Amino acid sequence: MKRERKLGKGVCVIGAGMPKFGMFNDRDSKDLFAEAFKGCIGSVDKGIDPKDIDAVYVGNATNDFFVHQAHWGPIIADVIGHVPKPITRTEGACASSSQAFREACFAIASGFYDVVLAGGVEEMSKLSTEEATEGLAIFSFPDELKHGFTFPSLYGTRAVSYSEKYGAKWEDLWDLTIKSHNNAALNPKAQFNASIRDIMNTRIERAKAKGQPVPEWRDEKEALGDPSFNPLIAWPMHLFDCCPMSDGASAVLLASEEIAREFTDNPLHVIGLGQGSGTSLSLSEDLCSLEGVVYAAKEAYGMSGLGPEDVDFCEVHDCFSIAEVIATEDLGFFKRGEGYKAQKEGITARDGSKPINTSGGLKCKGHPVGATGTAQIYEIWKQLRGEAGERQIPNPNIRIAGTHNVGGHGGTCTFTLFERR
């Protein structure tokens, strides 16, 4: 990076929408995106005529594989009544819609467009778990895919390395998992809208109703340590360390700073944009870090003139529990080897000094891969405007927020900073 980045023109977020994430056998990508679009348009405080949207960027990772349908740009343009205006599909695996968001920013900053919609969509639940596992594994590098690596396993190897280097055990990640579920329990749009305790109680009730042996867990950690509750997926990642298969969509509306206040008195200003890339496991020098995230963070912090200490809260890409730990270290929130201690001390809780994943994160909110990036921005939008309801961060002074999105196991990495002024 030779110089600090800047946008040619200021860009603001003026609206955001998303449906509840989940696994739906009666819903498809088109109607999920239509709902995200409707919510997004409806969230614009002073209203907007959809006819005024100049262009759309839509992230989709691999519906080609999941539902055997390609060329999602025009399908989405059609369902939201955008034809014949332009739409562009972006693909960066699980970071696809963060890329859509960046392209939307650049399109406005260049002066070419004034109002642009960015969003994402993915429909993963129509395949069996094994088939969908392969659908995600194709986001890895060719040699990894060939040798049977799955997504949880790519992060599993990173967790083994982290454990070797810093001494953190799998059990040390349980506080983080409990925290994610506590947040998701307050998020009506989360796929797992339940705490670990709620899920334990459901299992106990079910066992009683069926006359089966009733589990005797003393607390959440005892349940997480029970293989019948939390089976191994890819060592040391167990079921509750992993994000689910999800269907979902999300959309945000952007406008140039010059006209943003025609639409709302409370826009979010895009103050930092960063993107980096990464290589395969065998070529990653430090398996406890994603070099593309470090690069993206440097770019975004440089553009904003801010540092990690200035970020009031952040949505990070916790496709697996270990990913949240690595993310918070790569973004500079915590020292190397210290990230896993943050939740033990309550720092990353909703009422902590650095709330992380107030939405519940990917693990609990759900991870319809192509929709995740702009869904993270939806959470920032709600929190910074004080509209997050029960899960609102209690600190009334929050002003700066970040979204960190990773495609593959570090191949595509984005970090974006937002400010409420």
Place this chain on the structure above:
Amino acid sequence: MVESPFNDISYNKFLTEEKLMGSRCTKCGTLFVPPRPICTKCYAADMEWVEMKGKGELITFTVISVGPPFMIQEGYDRKHPYCTGVVELEEGVRVVARIEGFDNTKPESIKVGSPLIVDFIHRDTGEKRKTYLAFKPLESAEKRG
């Protein structure tokens, strides 16, 4: 051998012949396994083939109980998980491979740093013949050997 392009197709073809091959930049000497057409260190595009000795150590690993369909077809499932990992070769480069010969039902017993020796897992025959790069513990190989 000299004619083969420096790509994954050649790499996989050599694996079926039980050869672990890489490419070395003739200008700066950097070694790449799998091979690459361009040196990403000095950007020279003049490579030569080099065969690896096949000894290394385990850098990291995982044990997978939910695999993709092609691994399930091989008989792996929750009760019979398989191990994959990253191996650093004596020559100084790292590769991803299947890891054999450990008790996969006790992943906590698998030790990072274990000395390993190359193995080749062949599947199917004829046109469909495919070979996976694998490594197994050096000790057990010597005992048997």
